[in-house]
Amino acid sequence: MPTFALGHNQYGKAETRIVRVTRGPGGDGLTDLNVSVALRGDLAASHLTGDNSAVLPTDTQKNTVYAFAREHGIDDIESFATRLARHFVGSQPSIHGARVTVEQYPWQPVDGAHTFRRDGGEVRTATVHHDAARTQVVSGITGLVLLKTTDSEFHGFVKDAYTTLPETRDRILATSVNATWRHDGAVRDDYATARAALLDAFAGTYSLALQQTLYAMGAAVLAACPGVVEVKLSLPNRHHFLVDLAPFGLDNPNEVYYAADRPYGLIEGTVRRDDDVAEEVVWSF
């Protein structure tokens, strides 16, 4: 039986998605990070014999990221990553090196209070259908990522044998707006007006459900753009779960969140003028 040498190896928790809210009377602050940890050291035994006595679980590494965010805050990502890397090497005799990589997603304030828009990724769209009978213009936006740090609740929903979701009176509400709006016969550029209406409605609606916010956003576009007859919205509910820091002796007063990427709720709907006779051609092809 030949023997083989174990070469370079490292391990760690990749892509811990953390959102930290700093709450203040002058408006909230938002830090959105993707943190990846890789540790190396005297770890051959776990590979060769399954002896885990030197292994700091990757789950612990993830918890450390969350706990440090609460305990020390997140200043610049260089300092945050350095604090974590030094901790892993300094606290574990078997760990001799750590690589901590942090990606930071920039957000812009929308209302100076609780609503933010993520930079980049936003795409403007237009589709025109033309035949002998008519020209139909549909404008749209995809990938407009919005988040509000408060003014969102979700309760009063159906509970059955499979329900575990707790009711909440204060949660983060975040979505990536996919919207299209159908114009009356004319060709118009009302993109800026419609986009501003979507932003204002998201920021200004005290939300009891993303469904309610969806209707408010559609209605806002119709109110702001007289030439628009129908608005379609597809809003993924980007869930942010409060991290339980109690096992580490820390409280978490709505500050440190786990940003889940899937599964996600998907809330979709159409809002149209009462007098509009829906012309489905553009939507259906």
Ligand SMILES: O=c1[nH]c(=O)c2[nH]c(=O)[nH]c2[nH]1
């Ligand atoms: O705004 C929401 N609408 C839902 O239908 C729903 N379902 C869920 O689990 N969370 C939420 N949030």
